[in-house]
Amino acid sequence: xxxxxxxxxxxxxxxxxxxxxxxxxxxxxxxxxxxxxxxxxxxxxxxxxxxxxxxxxxxxxxxxxxxxxxxxxxxxxxxxxxxxxxxxxxxxxxxxxxxxxxxxxxxxxxxxxxxxxxxxxxxxxxxxxxxxxxxxxxxxxxxxxxxxxxxxxxxxxxxxxxxxxxxxxxxxxxxxxxxxxxxxxxxxxxxxxxxxxxxxxxxxxxxxxxxxxxxxxxxxxxxxxxxxxxxxxxxxxxxxxxxxxxxxxxxxxxxxxxxxxxxxx
Numbered sequence: 001x002x003x004x005x006x007x008x009x010x011x012x013x014x015x016x017x018x019x020x021x022x023x024x025x026x027x028x029x030x031x032x033x034x035x036x037x038x039x040x041x042x043x044x045x046x047x048x049x050x051x052x053x054x055x056x057x058x059x060x061x062x063x064x065x066x067x068x069x070x071x072x073x074x075x076x077x078x079x080x081x082x083x084x085x086x087x088x089x090x091x092x093x094x095x096x097x098x099x100x101x102x103x104x105x106x107x108x109x110x111x112x113x114x115x116x117x118x119x120x121x122x123x124x125x126x127x128x129x130x131x132x133x134x135x136x137x138x139x140x141x142x143x144x145x146x147x148x149x150x151x152x153x154x155x156x157x158x159x160x161x162x163x164x165x166x167x168x169x170x171x172x173x174x175x176x177x178x179x180x181x182x183x184x185x186x187x188x189x190x191x192x193x194x195x196x197x198x199x200x201x202x203x204x205x206x207x208x209x210x211x212x213x214x215x216x217x218x219x220x221x222x223x224x225x226x227x228x229x230x231x232x233x234x235x236x237x238x239x240x241x242x243x244x245x246x247x248x249x250x251x252x253x254x255x256x257x258x259x260x261x262x263x264x265x
Contacts, residue, residue, distance in 0.1 A: 032241050033063070033109060037070075037102050039094035039117055039246035044070050046080055046088045048106065051241070062086030066106035073099040100246045111238035118210035120248035121155060122146040124180060126206055128198075128256060130190070131264040139198070139261055141185035145208065147173045154216035156247070157183055160205040161198070170211075170219045198256045206252040215245035 037046035048063040068080040068088050074095060080088035094100065096119040104111040124144040131138050147153055152173065159167040167185045188196045211219075218235040225232060235243035 031061070032239070033106065033111065035102075035104060035111060035113075035236060035240050035242040035244070037068075037113075037242070037244040039070060039100045039115070040249060041093055041120070044078060044080060044090040044092055044094070046102065046104070046244075047086045048088070048104065049086045063106055066104055068105075069103045071101050071103070094246050096248060098246075100244075102244045104240075109238060109240070111236045111240045113214075113236045113244035115215055115244050115246040116212045117246035118153070118212060118248045119148065120250050121148075121153075121208050121210040123208055123250050123252055126252050126254055128187070128254075128261045129264045130261055131184075137190040139187045139190060140264075141167070141187060141204075141206075142264075143183045143185070143206065143208070145171075145181045145183070147176065147178055147181050148210075149178045152177075152213070154211050154213055155181070155183075156209045156211050156215070156219055156245075157185075158207045158209075159185060160207070162203055163205070166196075166204070170216055170223060172216060198258075200257050202256040204254040204256060206254065207249060208252070209245070209247040209249045211245050211247045215243055215247070218243040 031050040034049050034051060035046060038044070046066075046068050048066045048068075050061045050063065062085055064082050064086070066082075066088065069077065070080065070090070070092075071077045072095070076092070076098075078090045078092045080090045082088050094117045096117050099114055099116045101112060101114045122145065124146050126141065126143050129140050129142045131140055141159065143157060145155060154173075155171045157169050157171070158165065167187070169183055169185065171181060171183050173179075173181060187198060188194070214235065218233050221230070221233040232241075
């Protein structure tokens with residue numbers, strides 16, 4: 001997942017060797033607010049920004065004058081204070097089982113969303129494997145999670161390589177409740193030389209979050225938007241983009257060495 005949730009891609013294909021002016025006809029739209037917010041066992045965070053027009057090269061669109069509160073079903077109530085780069089924070093920690101509601105007011109606009117915090121997931125193992133698909137070999141990440149018994153569960157997994165986003169996925173226990181769940185990440189095809197290829201000593205940080213269904217539905221809609229041609233589901237009322245999630249998290253650190261890659265069972 002890139003640091004920005006929303007990008008516009010404009011491919012230009014030129015089939016003539018002569019020089020000519022090309023007029024691009026696109027519709028100008030009003031900027032939209034974008035919110036990425038969370039409640040965790042270490043604190044509360046929200047980042048507020050706006051989208052930029054295609055011809056706007058001004059750079060930063062961070063918002064520093066929003067009023068943000070997060071209230072819990074346990075009676076808790078926190079105000080998030082602005083720090084920098086569009087980020088608002090509170091040191092208050094979330095509690096599993098509590099439903100949290102975020103309330104944002106900025107320049108006459110009002111946005112809200114809710115999320116119930118989940119317990120931290122249990123990770124059984126993570127390893128890198130080789131898997132043959134048709135005639136080619138691929139290297140993959142093999143993550144195993146122990147599903148929490150007797151409840152519906154949804155998970156978001158984000159892998160960073162040397163502190164840069166590398167792979168992400170969402171998963172539910174719909175097909176295998178109460179069992180060990182497996183998530184395979186396609187890293188690269190063996191023999192490639194592109195930027196996705198892992199090198200000995202690369203540091204992988206795997207963040208595994210137990211999320212609620214509302215956050216899962218939003219992230220899943222983002223995961224498939226390239227193939228469906230649709231926008232992500234709305235997670236906030238009021239018309240802003242982005243999502244809010246209260247989650248439990250477990251982190252796995254892994255250093256990649258090609259000698260430790262095993263063949264898939």
